[in-house]
Amino acid sequence: MPRIFSGVIRALSNIYQYPDSQKAAPGEIELDLPIQVVHDVSRIATPGAALGERSGFWVGGATHAHVATGNLTSTPSPYDNTGTTASSTYPTAPDPLEWGAWIYSAWIETNDQVDWNYGTLGINQGIDNLGPAGAGVPIAIQNIVYWNARVNDYPIENSATAGRFARPIPLLTRIPVSGTGRPFLRFLTNADTAGTVTNDMNYLFWMGKRGTLPPGF
Amino acid sequence: MADFSNHTDGELDAVMKDSPYVEAMPEKDRDDLQIEWCKRNRVKFEKPDGTVKYVPDNFPE
Numbered sequence: 001m002p003r004i005f006s007g008v009i010r011a012l013s014n015i016y017q018y019p020d021s022q023k024a025a026p027g028e029i030e031l032d033l034p035i036q037v038v039h040d041v042s043r044i045a046t047p048g049a050a051l052g053e054r055s056g057f058w059v060g061g062a063t064h065a066h067v068a069t070g071n072l073t074s075t076p077s078p079y080d081n082t083g084t085t086a087s088s089t090y091p092t093a094p095d096p097l098e099w100g101a102w103i104y105s106a107w108i109e110t111n112d113q114v115d116w117n118y119g120t121l122g123i124n125q126g127i128d129n130l131g132p133a134g135a136g137v138p139i140a141i142q143n144i145v146y147w148n149a150r151v152n153d154y155p156i157e158n159s160a161t162a163g164r165f166a167r168p169i170p171l172l173t174r175i176p177v178s179g180t181g182r183p184f185l186r187f188l189t190n191a192d193t194a195g196t197v198t199n200d201m202n203y204l205f206w207m208g209k210r211g212t213l214p215p216g217f
Numbered sequence: 218m219a220d221f222s223n224h225t226d227g228e229l230d231a232v233m234k235d236s237p238y239v240e241a242m243p244e245k246d247r248d249d250l251q252i253e254w255c256k257r258n259r260v261k262f263e264k265p266d267g268t269v270k271y272v273p274d275n276f277p278e
Contacts, residue, residue, distance in 0.1 A: 065230075069265050070264040194244075
C-alpha cells in the first residue's frame, strides 16, 4: 500500500475512534420526534379495500315518483333481497353479528316544492334472524328525519326546479345489517296533489366489520 | 283498466313525466300507472284514505 494511503487511513481512524465522534454515530442518536398516529383512510375508504369487499364508504338512495296522491314507501339498502343483483348492490347481506353500518348523512331533494306534502326517513330497528323481528314482532321504525313542505321544519333551498335540504344531517348511527338482506332504511313521502312530484333521498354510510370504526373515530 | 305492463322502463318513465297527460287521466288509470312503477321499483303505494294499492313481496313494515 502506498504510504500516502496508509497515512490517510490512519488519519481517518483517529477521527472515527475519537470519543466525541462515536457519540455522534447514527446508532447513538436519540430521536426526540413526536409520534403521530395516522389513520390510513386510503386502505379502508373504498369497497374492496383492506377489510373486505364490503367495507368502506357507500352511497345509496331512493326515488319516489308521485303520479297519484298518497304515500310512497321504500326501503333502500345496499343489499338486494329480491334475488337480483344490480351493479350497486350485493345479492346477500353480511352476517349482522360481524358487520355494522354507520350512516353519516342523509338528504332529500324534490322537484316540486308545492305539490309534495311531507315525508320521513327512518331506520328499521328490528332485523331478520336477530332481535324482535325474528320472533314475529313488527319491526320498529325510528324516524330520524321528518319534514313538511309547508312548515319547512328543515331549511330547504329555494329553486324553481329543485329543492333540497341545505344541510345534510349528521347521523353516525351504527345499524346492524341482516344476513338475509333486510333493508335498514325506510323512506316515506306523501303527495297531496296528483302530478309528477319526484322526491329523491340520498345517504352516505360506512360499513365495516365488528370492532372497526369509521374514519374519524 | 290501464295496462302499462308492456311498457319498457324508459317508456314508463316518459309517461310519468308527461304531466298534462297524467293529470288528464282518470284516477283509476293514474293509480294503475303508479302501481306498475311501484312494482318495478319495490315501492309501497298507499292512497290518502289508507287503502294500500301495492306492497312489494317481503316488504318490511
